[in-house]
Amino acid sequence: MKKILMMAAVATMLFSCQKEDETDSSFKMKASGAGYAACSLPVQSVSGAITANTTWTNDKVWEIDGIVTVKNGATLTIQPGTFIKAVSHSENAAEGVLVITKEGFINAQGTEEAPIVFTSYKLLDCDDTTIAAPGDFGGVVILGEGEVNNGLTNNIIEGLNDQTPIADYYYGGSNNADNSGTMKYVRIEYAGRIYDAAQAYEINGLTFGAVGSSTVIDHIQISYGKDDSYEFFGGKVNASYLVSFACDDDNFDFDLGYTGTITRALAVADKNSTHSTSSGAADSNGIELDNNPGGTVTTLITRPVISFMSIYGLPNCTDGNLLENAVHVRRAGKITMTNSLVSGYNRGIFLDGTLSTGTFVNVAADAFVTPASPTPLTGVTESISCPAAAFGASQPWFNAGTLNFTTSPSRTNGAFAGGVAIWTNNWTKFSGF
Numbered sequence: 001m002k003k004i005l006m007m008a009a010v011a012t013m014l015f016s017c018q019k020e021d022e023t024d025s026s027f028k029m030k031a032s033g034a035g036y037a038a039c040s041l042p043v044q045s046v047s048g049a050i051t052a053n054t055t056w057t058n059d060k061v062w063e064i065d066g067i068v069t070v071k072n073g074a075t076l077t078i079q080p081g082t083f084i085k086a087v088s089h090s091e092n093a094a095e096g097v098l099v100i101t102k103e104g105f106i107n108a109q110g111t112e113e114a115p116i117v118f119t120s121y122k123l124l125d126c127d128d129t130t131i132a133a134p135g136d137f138g139g140v141v142i143l144g145e146g147e148v149n150n151g152l153t154n155n156i157i158e159g160l161n162d163q164t165p166i167a168d169y170y171y172g173g174s175n176n177a178d179n180s181g182t183m184k185y186v187r188i189e190y191a192g193r194i195y196d197a198a199q200a201y202e203i204n205g206l207t208f209g210a211v212g213s214s215t216v217i218d219h220i221q222i223s224y225g226k227d228d229s230y231e232f233f234g235g236k237v238n239a240s241y242l243v244s245f246a247c248d249d250d251n252f253d254f255d256l257g258y259t260g261t262i263t264r265a266l267a268v269a270d271k272n273s274t275h276s277t278s279s280g281a282a283d284s285n286g287i288e289l290d291n292n293p294g295g296t297v298t299t300l301i302t303r304p305v306i307s308f309m310s311i312y313g314l315p316n317c318t319d320g321n322l323l324e325n326a327v328h329v330r331r332a333g334k335i336t337m338t339n340s341l342v343s344g345y346n347r348g349i350f351l352d353g354t355l356s357t358g359t360f361v362n363v364a365a366d367a368f369v370t371p372a373s374p375t376p377l378t379g380v381t382e383s384i385s386c387p388a389a390a391f392g393a394s395q396p397w398f399n400a401g402t403l404n405f406t407t408s409p410s411r412t413n414g415a416f417a418g419g420v421a422i423w424t425n426n427w428t429k430f431s432g433f
Contacts, residue, residue, distance in 0.1 A: 036119070038083040039126035045087070049168075050074050050104070058082040058114070061124055064138070067097040067160070069168050070104030075181065077107040081114035085121040086137050092194050094163060096121075097138030097203065100180055101168050102145055110185030112219075115427045120190040123433065132190045132433055134226035134248055134274060139191040139203040142180050145173030146210035146235030149257030149292060149300040155210070155233070159195050159203030171209030176236040176259075178212025185219045185427050192226020192248070202227040205247070211237035213260065221245065221428045224273060228288075232258040232304070239263075241423055245430060246270035246398070250288040251311065254333070257291070257300040264423065265309040266405070266415040268430070269344065270398045271319045286311035286326040286342060287335075289356075295331035297355060303334040310405075310415040313344025315397040317386040320346050320368045327365075329356045337363050339413045344388040344397070348372055349380060362413050364391055403430055 038061055046056075047065035051072040056062045058081040065087045070076045076098075078084070086096020098118075100106045110116040120136035141157055148155055153172045160169045193203040205222035206229070213236045221243035222229035229244035231253040242265040244251035251267035267286050276283045291302045311326045326342035329335050330352035338361040342348050348365035349372045351358055360379030365371040366389035371382035383389060390396055392411045394404035409419035416422060 035123040035126060035128060036083065036117075039124045041083070050076055053077070055079065056082050056084070061085060063087055063121070064096045064098060067094055067099060067138070067163060069099045069101050070106065071101040071168065073103055073105075075105040075107055076100070078116050080110045080116065080185070082116050083124060084116075084118045085124050088121055091135060094160065094193060094195075095138055096136075097160070097193070098140045099160070099168065100142045102143050102170060102173075105179070106142065106181035106183060108181075108183045108186055110427070112185060112427045115185040115187050118186070118188045118191065123189075132224070134190055134224050135192050135194070136190040137188070138193050139205055139207060140188055141203065141207045141209070142211050142215070143169070143171040143209040144180050144211040144215070144235055144237075145175040145178040146212045146237070147174060147176050147257060147300055148172040148210050148234035149298040149302070155256075157207060157209045157233070158201050158231075159193050159207075161201050162195060172234060173210060176212050177214050178210075178235075179214035180211050182216040183220060184216065187221045187223065187427075187429060188225075189223045189429075189433070190225075191222070194226060204228040204231045204253070206230050208232045208235060208237055210235040213238055219423075219427060222247065223429065224433075225249075226274075227276075228253045229267075231255070232260065234258055236260045240265075242266070243424060243428055244268070246273040247284070248274040249276040249283065250285045252287045254287070254289045254302050254304050255292070256302065257298065258302050258304055259300070261305045261307070262309065263307050264415055264420075265306070266424065267309075267311045268396065268398050268403070269313045269323060271314050271322060272399070275322045282322055282324045284323045285328045286313070286345065287328065289329045289333040289335055291332035291334075293331070295353070295355065297332050301332070301334055303336060305336045306340060307338045308413070308415055308417055309337070309340040310391075310393070310396070311342040311345075312393075312396045313388065315344055315387040315400055317368045319399075320344065320388075325350045326367070328352060329358055332356060334358065337361075339363075339417060341391045341414045342366070343391060346370070348382070349377060351377075364389075364413055366391070398430060
């Protein structure tokens with residue numbers, strides 16, 4: 001893929017402006033309409049299919065009208081520091097959705113100083129009285145030719161079941177090394193679309209359908225999504241340095257035979273965000289994992305390999321009732337989890353049913369009620385506490401003050417274990433929306 005090495009001075013200026021309030025974790029989603037300096041840039045509307053190599057430059061705001069698909073071998077390149085929004089729209093409309101089809105490629109390489117930002121149009125209108133909400137942006141969807149455990153090559157990605165031509169939204173194949181391009185230093189904010197909640201037809205912040213391992217995904221943050229932050233349907237794409245913040249439903253969702261690796265990942269909850277429920281009960285999970293909707297055993301089993309992940313819910317026992325499980329493995333799914341930790345949920349790790357299994361090495365599970373079920377789990381150190389265990393992080397709770405993920409260099413589990421630099425610095429955003 002073509003590499004973008006230049007970065008316009010305007011991108012640096014815009015990012016430096018947007019960082020002003022990032023240390024103020026007292027922000028509540030419903031009480032802020034602060035926007036981005038990029039709102040003063042000219043707006044370029046785009047719609048329909050991209051069928052030739054195209055570049056979105058950082059000297060304007062790109063407005064997606066409806067669904068933009070990248071297809072026919074074309075590559076969409078997005079420069080560092082570029083802002084993308086949806087048109088103003090009614091709730092649940094398919095607006096502001098970027099789809100990289102099976103035959104398309106993305107080259108979105110932001111930098112630590114100038115990430116690429118997909119965000120609410122209300123934060124790009126230069127009007128501080130408008131308040132962003134989940135669903136203001138549609139979401140980013142990447143589709144590939146990787147394996148899916150139902151054996152189909154014409155799976156239709158969730159949330160776009162009502163669109164035409166439907167073939168643009170197919171995923172699945174036999175090539176787990178498929179390449180859909182590169183995404184680095186990208187933020188996706190206030191995304192999501194609920195097309196049919198009863199059928200679970202929803203668009204997430206970032207959705208992968210059978211994406212292959214030659215695709216590069218690292219340094220991505222999803223914030224205030226209307227559904228899940230990340231969902232992986234089959235495929236074997238490997239991802240690293242992922243942040244999920246204040247999602248409505250699940251931080252990480254795995255289905256239909258996904259077998260890739262997730263390395264260095266962080267989930268942080270906000271008690272003031274929206275929280276999904278099922279039959280009136282909390283339904284938001286750090287990880288939700290299914291082999292398939294029917295819970296049947298297939299030759300290819302959903303089994304992500306996760307290492308150095310931190311899942312932080314809420315530090316207060318009462319607030320913990322807003323969330324469900326830190327890790328929920330169900331419907332014949334499996335998980336391999338090493339050097340990781342979970343805290344701030346009523347239940348830590350739940351292997352739901354005899355066919356759902358996990359392999360754990362050096363995993364710490366703290367909970368308000370049940371650290372692990374069934375218990376004991378080999379490789380899991382269980383604890384019960386309130387306030388929740390921070391596991392060496394200085395202050396990982398969004399609603400309890402300024403975030404600080406600094407940990408001891410000797411720590412061996414979690415997103416910042418092993419003395420690594422605090423890799424969320426500079427490019428992420430947790431407050432001041």
